[in-house]
Amino acid sequence: MRYEIIKELEGLVGPGRASYAPEDLAAYSYDAYTEECRPDIVLFPVSTDEVSAVMKTAYRETIPVTARGSGTNLAGESVPVRGGIAMCLTRMDKILSIDSQNLTATVQPGVVNMDLQQAAGKAGMMYPPDPASWAVATMGGTVGTNAGGPRTLKYGVTKDYLLGLTVVLADGAILQTGGRTIKNVTGYNLNGLFCGSEGTLGIFTQITVRLIPKPQAERTIRADFANLEDCSDAVSAIMASGIVPAALELMNRFAIRAVEKSFGLGLPVDMDGILLIQVDGNPTTLAGEVGHIERILRDTGAVNIITAEDPPDAERLWTARRYAGPALMRLRPNTITEDVTVPVSNLTAMIRKVVEICERHRIQVGVLAHAGDGNLHPCMVFDRRDEDEFKRVRMVCEDLVPEALALGGTLSGEHGIGIAKAPFLKLEMDPVALRVMQGIKDYFDPKGILNPGKFV
Amino acid sequence: MRYEIIKELEGLVGPGRASYAPEDLAAYSYDAYTEECRPDIVLFPVSTDEVSAVMKTAYRETIPVTARGSGTNLAGESVPVRGGIAMCLTRMDKILSIDSQNLTATVQPGVVNMDLQQAAGKAGMMYPPDPASWAVATMGGTVGTNAGGPRTLKYGVTKDYLLGLTVVLADGAILQTGGRTIKNVTGYNLNGLFCGSEGTLGIFTQITVRLIPKPQAERTIRADFANLEDCSDAVSAIMASGIVPAALELMNRFAIRAVEKSFGLGLPVDMDGILLIQVDGNPTTLAGEVGHIERILRDTGAVNIITAEDPPDAERLWTARRYAGPALMRLRPNTITEDVTVPVSNLTAMIRKVVEICERHRIQVGVLAHAGDGNLHPCMVFDRRDEDEFKRVRMVCEDLVPEALALGGTLSGEHGIGIAKAPFLKLEMDPVALRVMQGIKDYFDPKGILNPGKFV
Numbered sequence: 001m002r003y004e005i006i007k008e009l010e011g012l013v014g015p016g017r018a019s020y021a022p023e024d025l026a027a028y029s030y031d032a033y034t035e036e037c038r039p040d041i042v043l044f045p046v047s048t049d050e051v052s053a054v055m056k057t058a059y060r061e062t063i064p065v066t067a068r069g070s071g072t073n074l075a076g077e078s079v080p081v082r083g084g085i086a087m088c089l090t091r092m093d094k095i096l097s098i099d100s101q102n103l104t105a106t107v108q109p110g111v112v113n114m115d116l117q118q119a120a121g122k123a124g125m126m127y128p129p130d131p132a133s134w135a136v137a138t139m140g141g142t143v144g145t146n147a148g149g150p151r152t153l154k155y156g157v158t159k160d161y162l163l164g165l166t167v168v169l170a171d172g173a174i175l176q177t178g179g180r181t182i183k184n185v186t187g188y189n190l191n192g193l194f195c196g197s198e199g200t201l202g203i204f205t206q207i208t209v210r211l212i213p214k215p216q217a218e219r220t221i222r223a224d225f226a227n228l229e230d231c232s233d234a235v236s237a238i239m240a241s242g243i244v245p246a247a248l249e250l251m252n253r254f255a256i257r258a259v260e261k262s263f264g265l266g267l268p269v270d271m272d273g274i275l276l277i278q279v280d281g282n283p284t285t286l287a288g289e290v291g292h293i294e295r296i297l298r299d300t301g302a303v304n305i306i307t308a309e310d311p312p313d314a315e316r317l318w319t320a321r322r323y324a325g326p327a328l329m330r331l332r333p334n335t336i337t338e339d340v341t342v343p344v345s346n347l348t349a350m351i352r353k354v355v356e357i358c359e360r361h362r363i364q365v366g367v368l369a370h371a372g373d374g375n376l377h378p379c380m381v382f383d384r385r386d387e388d389e390f391k392r393v394r395m396v397c398e399d400l401v402p403e404a405l406a407l408g409g410t411l412s413g414e415h416g417i418g419i420a421k422a423p424f425l426k427l428e429m430d431p432v433a434l435r436v437m438q439g440i441k442d443y444f445d446p447k448g449i450l451n452p453g454k455f456v
Numbered sequence: 457m458r459y460e461i462i463k464e465l466e467g468l469v470g471p472g473r474a475s476y477a478p479e480d481l482a483a484y485s486y487d488a489y490t491e492e493c494r495p496d497i498v499l500f501p502v503s504t505d506e507v508s509a510v511m512k513t514a515y516r517e518t519i520p521v522t523a524r525g526s527g528t529n530l531a532g533e534s535v536p537v538r539g540g541i542a543m544c545l546t547r548m549d550k551i552l553s554i555d556s557q558n559l560t561a562t563v564q565p566g567v568v569n570m571d572l573q574q575a576a577g578k579a580g581m582m583y584p585p586d587p588a589s590w591a592v593a594t595m596g597g598t599v600g601t602n603a604g605g606p607r608t609l610k611y612g613v614t615k616d617y618l619l620g621l622t623v624v625l626a627d628g629a630i631l632q633t634g635g636r637t638i639k640n641v642t643g644y645n646l647n648g649l650f651c652g653s654e655g656t657l658g659i660f661t662q663i664t665v666r667l668i669p670k671p672q673a674e675r676t677i678r679a680d681f682a683n684l685e686d687c688s689d690a691v692s693a694i695m696a697s698g699i700v701p702a703a704l705e706l707m708n709r710f711a712i713r714a715v716e717k718s719f720g721l722g723l724p725v726d727m728d729g730i731l732l733i734q735v736d737g738n739p740t741t742l743a744g745e746v747g748h749i750e751r752i753l754r755d756t757g758a759v760n761i762i763t764a765e766d767p768p769d770a771e772r773l774w775t776a777r778r779y780a781g782p783a784l785m786r787l788r789p790n791t792i793t794e795d796v797t798v799p800v801s802n803l804t805a806m807i808r809k810v811v812e813i814c815e816r817h818r819i820q821v822g823v824l825a826h827a828g829d830g831n832l833h834p835c836m837v838f839d840r841r842d843e844d845e846f847k848r849v850r851m852v853c854e855d856l857v858p859e860a861l862a863l864g865g866t867l868s869g870e871h872g873i874g875i876a877k878a879p880f881l882k883l884e885m886d887p888v889a890l891r892v893m894q895g896i897k898d899y900f901d902p903k904g905i906l907n908p909g910k911f912v
Contacts, residue, residue, distance in 0.1 A: 099697065101696060160612065184797065413641065444892075
């Protein structure tokens with residue numbers, strides 16, 4: 001990037017909010033995926049107008065711009081593969097309003113999901129989308145990836161809560177979409193199009209979401225299975241029972257042992273799989289639902305069932321799931337978390353395939369799953385420096401996708417496409433769909449400066 | 457339209473499924489809005505391939521194509537204002553699958569909402585979107601308009617249940633969007649973009665939707681208010697209570713009297729407004745919720761509260777709401793049902809404005825509202841042949857929109873834009889938003905043949 005452009009950009013955001021120091025360029029060269037690529041400059045805008053001004057220069061000079069928040073995304077969405085500007089929105093971190101009469105919240109893109117959760121909670125409400133990275137992930141990123149999480153089984157994903165956006169377009173124009181009402185069919189559903197667009201269509205600078213009343217109570221159950229197939233059969237049985245749990249999570253033996261090794265929570269290391277189930281709602285109803293689920297678990301072969309007595313007890317049970325990712329990351333230098341998703345009736349078949357494929361390529365895998373909606377997160381642990389092992393990991397990824405598609409699934413349930421899944425897109429989407437996506441991209445980004453080198 | 461083109465189109469759909477008889481052209485020249493315009497030919501395709509073949513010819517010859525189902529839409533979306541082809545999809549009426557393991561259904565666009573409701577119900581599931589026209593409205597139309605309904609207060613609108621589409625594009629190409637999994641972030645969210653696009657981007661020939669477990673029980677409450685403001689204050693109080701009713705409907709005195717006049721259901725004609733409230737879920741919980749809501753209703757000034765003892769009893773209470781539209785239509789030759797929507801905290805203010813504006817222009821109005829989500833349906837009754845009265849009705853529509861926007865609302869909550877709201881679009885959407893919508897339209901429909909003359 002030319003020196004005078006660097007200086008111009010620096011001037012647009014003001015002192016202390018632009019950097020081209022090597023350590024910053026390195027710090028913003030990666031996300032939670034395995035690839036790295038350095039931007040030429042990192043900018044920290046604090047307003048829609050600053051973002052707009054930066055985009056006007058980037059558009060004029062045809063400079064790539066990769067928007068990012070905390071970089072917890074798992075498919076390389078925020079890696080600036082063509083260099084240029086890393087636009088970091090973490091300093092736009094204000095919660096602008098929590099409206100308990102209309103059950104809405106308006107936030108800047110850098111607000112952390114957990115902070116919104118807590119602010120909503122204080123007002124007796126809940127913002128359902130809860131990605132595993134909720135304590136770090138920014139709202140801008142969760143809208144950009146249409147993030148899900150355990151609770152989305154019952155409550156739906158980010159797009160189901162998005163009411164309105166302020167979006168800065170490629171040329172710096174400022175677009176308002178949607179509004180503050182729950183129902184709105186005025187014009188095309190641009191919220192729907194932008195949600196999950198991974199920074200390739202525009203940059204979000206303000207977000208209005210729907211909130212819901214906070215469930216009055218929650219109950220958590222853990223069930224241990226000696227056989228992984230019984231475990232996933234239990235999932236299908238619960239989902240067919242008419243009860244919709246708030247969360248229904250599965251961990252396989254390898255993941256259980258990883259957690260034990262790092263954190264010693266007293267998990268049953270001799271078990272093939274465990275389920276963690278949360279139901280929420282009215283306390284009087286929950287007792288009945290818990291009993292019903294316990295019966296299903298026994299009938300499907302659970303060898304041990306633990307039902308939390310109180311919130312701290314439930315918290316202890318959930319710790320196992322929350323620490324699973326970190327525990328797996330500690331085992332080896334690198335991890336790749338897959339995201340294949342199948343209709344829940346094919347969960348058992350897909351888990352079997354995951355294990356089989358990983359064994360074939362001699363790759364260790366901790367299987368975590370948002371089991372209730374068929375969303376698997378096989379977490380492969382490896383050492384990237386071992387060329388052969390890394391090659392085998394990539395072969396696992398290549399082999400997983402066709403199996404998921406053959407089972408009526410999709411290559412990404414919630415992590416997105418980014419660079420990780422881009423090569424596989426043509427396996428799921430036909431040429432017409434790819435052409436349409438390209439057409440939309442070309443309209444919004446004629447110079448190809450918005451997060452270039454990604455899925456489209 | 458040239459004779460040889462008529463013959464070519466006739467040949468594409470086969471005998472008995474094309475017509476240019478004056479009575480058919482008349483029958484397909486209007487919908488539930490007030491405008492009429494005759495197509496040159498009406499086609500009744502029965503397959504995706506037939507729709508594709510027709511679009512190829514229409515594209516080659518630049519012939520307007522207006523897709524439609526039962527024509528229950530209220531904003532003129534299916535009026536073929538530029539003539540050409542009326543593409544009627546009511547003969548593609550097969551339910552292709554009801555999957556109770558994965559809670560999904562796949563249907564052709566001509567399937568009637570009620571038929572899907574019943575098929576899902578038999579399998580212990582529910583398809584939540586329930587427009588008032590549910591007994592007639594087709595699924596294609598409900599996806600095209602992103603339809604809502606009373607139950608969407610608790611369960612969300614059509615876009616929240618749409619998983620996958622087969623879409624025939626302007627040039628006849630066939631596009632598959634989404635899939636069969638609940639979670640899917642593979643590529644742009646094209647389902648989100650097509651839902652509510654009112655036939656201007658493509659024609660749906662297959663639809664996959666998410667279903668939910670059928671609530672185990674329902675309870676219905678009617679509350680009568682001597683004062684309309686107390687009535688809508690009760691709505692805000694209920695919505696702020698943490699209980700989310702499945703439906704929360706409001707009728708004003710004029711609507712109540714219209715129903716009494718036509719159907720004599722024994723409604724309180726001296727009341728300023730009534731609320732109909734439905735809660736659903738677990739029977740044990742419902743008792744508590746009913747009690748809580750009854751208390752709120754008493755506290756907010758309800759002079760009479762009736763809680764249904766059993767389903768037939770509840771059905772009787774709902775009849776009043778269901779007959780309101782027909783009753784109002786019987787009063788005068790024409791009706792226009794408005795759709796302005798505001799944040800629920802501004803419901804009282806908006807209702808006051810509706811009454812005030814209609815009085816100012818001497819127009820009789822039955823106010824029906826999906827009150828819980830601030831979605832008003834002021835139903836104006838008039839005689840179109842009375843030029844002056846019709847002019848005053850249009851002035852009411854013009855005056856309502858700015859008031860709704862001033863209260864943080866939108867000009868359409870669920871009926872759509874079509875031709876009815878097109879003139880007002882620029883009041884809500886800024887030039888950038890209008891430009892973006894036009895850009896999307898131009899990409900999908902470069903020749904402007906898909907439902908031309910509508911909002912974009």
